[in-house]
Amino acid sequence: MKMKIAKLPGDGIGPEVVEQAVKAVDAICEKYGHEAQYGFAYVGACAIERYGDAYPDVTHQVCLDSDAVLFGAVGDPKYDNDPTSKVRPEQGLLAMRKKLGLYANLRPVETFPSLVDKSPLKTSLVDGADFMCVRELTGGMYFGEKGRKDGGDTAYDTNIYHRYEVERILKLSFEYALRRRRKLTVVDKANVLESSRLWRQVAQEMAPKYPEVETDYMYVDNAAMQLIRCPKYFDVLVTENTFGDILTDEASCITGSMGLLASASIGEHTSVFEPIHGSYPQAAGKNIANPVATILSAAMMFEYAFGLMEEGRAIRKAVTASIEQGIVTEDLAAEGEKRYSTSEVGDWIASYIKNN
Ligand code: IPM
Ligand code: MN
Numbered sequence: 001m002k003m004k005i006a007k008l009p010g011d012g013i014g015p016e017v018v019e020q021a022v023k024a025v026d027a028i029c030e031k032y033g034h035e036a037q038y039g040f041a042y043v044g045a046c047a048i049e050r051y052g053d054a055y056p057d058v059t060h061q062v063c064l065d066s067d068a069v070l071f072g073a074v075g076d077p078k079y080d081n082d083p084t085s086k087v088r089p090e091q092g093l094l095a096m097r098k099k100l101g102l103y104a105n106l107r108p109v110e111t112f113p114s115l116v117d118k119s120p121l122k123t124s125l126v127d128g129a130d131f132m133c134v135r136e137l138t139g140g141m142y143f144g145e146k147g148r149k150d151g152g153d154t155a156y157d158t159n160i161y162h163r164y165e166v167e168r169i170l171k172l173s174f175e176y177a178l179r180r181r182r183k184l185t186v187v188d189k190a191n192v193l194e195s196s197r198l199w200r201q202v203a204q205e206m207a208p209k210y211p212e213v214e215t216d217y218m219y220v221d222n223a224a225m226q227l228i229r230c231p232k233y234f235d236v237l238v239t240e241n242t243f244g245d246i247l248t249d250e251a252s253c254i255t256g257s258m259g260l261l262a263s264a265s266i267g268e269h270t271s272v273f274e275p276i277h278g279s280y281p282q283a284a285g286k287n288i289a290n291p292v293a294t295i296l297s298a299a300m301m302f303e304y305a306f307g308l309m310e311e312g313r314a315i316r317k318a319v320t321a322s323i324e325q326g327i328v329t330e331d332l333a334a335e336g337e338k339r340y341s342t343s344e345v346g347d348w349i350a351s352y353i354k355n356n
Contacts, residue, residue, distance in 0.1 A: 001306060003029075006039040006066035006270070008059065008096075011046055011089055012279025013289035013342075014072020020291035020346025021070055021298040024318070027353035028302065028311045039066050043096065044074025044089035044279070054092030060099055068305035069272040070298060071096075075279035089279075097137050101268025103165065104172050105135040106300075107248045107276055108262065109231070111255050114324045118256030118332060121228060126254050131234035132180065133251060134173045135244025137265055139165045140195070142241045161195045161240065166202045173238035174210040183235035184215045187223045187243055199240065220247070227251055248276060257331045259290025262297040264304045271305050273297040287341040290329040292319055295349055318352040 009015035029036050041059035074089040119126045144158030177184040186203045188196035207215040220243045231254050252258045261276040275293030283289045299315035302308040327348045330339040
């Protein structure tokens with residue numbers, strides 16, 4: 001298969017981890033006889049420096065012209081402590097999500113048996129946890145009307161959802177549940193928020209159309225608790241944008257390192273595959289960041305963008321082998337064991353793919 005893949009490494013550790021994912025993609029292409037053609041574009045702080053815009057039109061065009069986007073991270077501390085800054089790197093990611101219509105963000109949480117002791121939670125709680133968070137990605141407070149009034153002393157962000165936005169993300173989640181263990185948990189705050197009541201109403205209307213799926217409803221505060229109290233309870237969890245942002249960072253702790261969680265953002269145009277961690281500026285350029293989340297995002301790319309399941313599995317198998325054999329970066333290395341660099345882990349995984 002011929003694949004046009006856009007590389008958008010972004011800021012911080014983004015370039016280093018995307019480079020490792022590209023090694024894995026190239027290894028897969030070599031092994032399975034595919035051909036990857038790469039495009040490249042700037043996003044985030046590096047795009048602001050170059051174009052004064054975190055997601056310039058040239059970058060959008062590169063995405064539109066591709067079959068899939070491999071994204072690294074955006075963010076630069078330079079902008080973090082300046083609330084008056086008009087441009088911010090994060091706007092690049094948000095503009096990309098909106099313009100590409102990426103309304104669904106799939107964040108799988110899977111534990112690696114050899115890493116369960118890395119989790120801050122008890123092994124008995126996390127061993128075998130395996131669920132999918134579906135986060136709505138182009139609505140809610142992130143994109144609702146926002147602003148200041150009273151001379152700047154009052155600020156607001158509107159949490160707005162339209163029925164069609166809720167329906168399409170729930171449809172995808174019900175269908176996803178059908179392909180998994182057939183359990184869907186709709187997370188909201190329907191005891192307080194009107195937007196959540198719309199979510200629950202739409203979910204209750206749709207649930208009878210999916211009789212094979214056991215649907216339940218959970219308030220987000222309770223969900224935050226259940227995720228660490230009993231992560232194995234979940235199969236597919238669906239929620240709105242802001243709740244999903246918060247809960248998936250929480251969920252990443254279950255597996256032991258944020259450096260392990262991949263994600264796929266899918267919707268109307270080209271899909272984007274990205275690690276859930278941020279730009280980790282303190283580690284940028286040091287060759288110490290964990291590339292696994294981005295490499296696993298490449299696995300999701302083969303599966304979701306190209307329907308190449310075996311290729312996705314081959315990447316996962318290589319990642320699992322690297323972890324089992326202790327070829328890991330400092331975040332996962334055991335006391336007194338060798339810590340491998342970002343590029344060493346990337347090289348090891350690519351060569352495992354080629355030789356197995
Ligand atoms: C994420 C990130 C982004 C978000 C930031 C960088 C804008 O935290 O992908 O979870 O809040 O969605
Ligand atoms: Mn986040």
